[in-house]
Amino acid sequence: MASLCTGLAPHVSPRTAAGLRGVLARLAAPLQVAVAGRIKSGKSTLVNALIGRRVAPTDVGECTRLVTRYQYGTVDRVEVVLTDGRKQVLPFDAEGMVPAQLGVDLATVSHVEAFLTNAVLRDLTVIDTPGLGSLDADSVARTEAVLHQSGLDPVSRGAVAGAEAVLYVFTQGVRVDDRQALAAFTAATAGREAGPANAIAVLNKADTIAPETVDGADGDVWKAALLLAERQARTLKPRVADVLPVIGLVAESAETGGFSSADADALRKLAELDPATRETMLMSADLFTAWECDVPQGARARLLERLDLHGVRTALEAVDAEPAITAGALRRKLLDASGLDGVRGKLNAVFRARADGIKAAAALASVSALAAASGDPNERQRVHNAIEVLLAKPEAHQLRLLEALTLVASGAVGMPVDLAEEVLRFGVSPDPVEQLGMVGRPPEAVAAYALERAGWWRSFASFGATPAQSRVAHVVHRAYFLIWQQVRGHQRVRGRR
Structure with missing residues (x-):
């Protein structure tokens, strides 16, 4: 994707070239995860736990009404980015947190950048957002801007458009607006809807769940949280890879x-x-x-x-x-x-382990959007041709698989329930055995199953599938075939030893 952007830049308009430079910058940057959710869901508390430092204010203040990006820096500092592009540098407060009061008119602020000499942030930028459902209309607008960019100025758009994944935080139960927020997570993932490849949900404040309200909990709070998270996962799938309980305060x-x-x-x-x-x-x-x-x-x-x-x-x-x-x-x-270790483990499995693929898929969507916005039909065709050449390469299969996951997760391509679940398993984990749902099975069984399913999906693509389903089926066929090759290769290596 980086080579595609570099190669296209000299042959497109200055506006499109500037967009390509922005895509290149995002490709070179750490994976960016937006933490979203309703007001009082404990987003900032969870951000602090994930970073390992109490830096995000959790009490209501000016900065909790703004988008704040926590990223790696060689010097700890806070930059207040104004809507006209100017920046004001502030120190962290006496407790090492982002100052509760910024000393500027909030109407002139785009977002806040917090730079930390923190190893966790070397490969992960965390974007803390104001809460949905806030009584403050401006805070709601900023959060909605992160989620779907409606009416966002260029500076703010640059602050949040690089988010390639979402960690969605809720408490007790999923509400209608929670589902709507996840469904609207298009702009923050560069035009791709939230799905199992780029979205995780967290059931926060798990200790507040009354175990007597959850069947099968046997009076145990954590067991109740696990059961409720499983049920919420069924409600939210295929929008998220999983729902995990956590006690953010602890x-x-x-x-x-x-x-x-x-x-x-x-x-x-x-x-x-x-x-x-x-x-x-x-x-x-x-x-x-x-x-x-x-x-x-x-x-x-x-x-x-x-x-x-x-x-x-x-x-x-x-x-x-x-x-x-x-x-x-x-x-x-x-x-x-x-429960924090579980959240971190899922973050590593779903986000970090496939960060390059997620970023490349988001970049591809951005480049496609740049072409669509171009007023020059020749430029649009030039970009389209470059994308087709890229996608024809074998190493681009991961991009096609992420695209297939998005199409099925969003409902853009309808599939029978059992087939949709089979496709979406590829987004749950980068581990081929988990993707096949065959954890603990011998390699011979895994290889045989992968080859059998590869053949089935190839037949489905040719006979019985709609054109849209056929496009997805060809990608799934190749995914199974590559897993078969990988497992068989490992078997041969072990055999020679």
């Missing part, structure tokens, strides 16, 4: 240094209380802070602020099991209980 405290040795000491003292007293205190936040005991109220209030009641209960259970547990080990227990 994840943020455990991962960013918010949980301290003093907090661990307070928990150890609380663990020494008699069981009846402790259980009574854990019935509500008011009882937890107001009850008379040896642990100072301030320490208990801080625990609530950092962990909430469920997190406190989880920590106390860990202390019960291991009274001499260190603060570091307790922090790790809390991190494990937060």
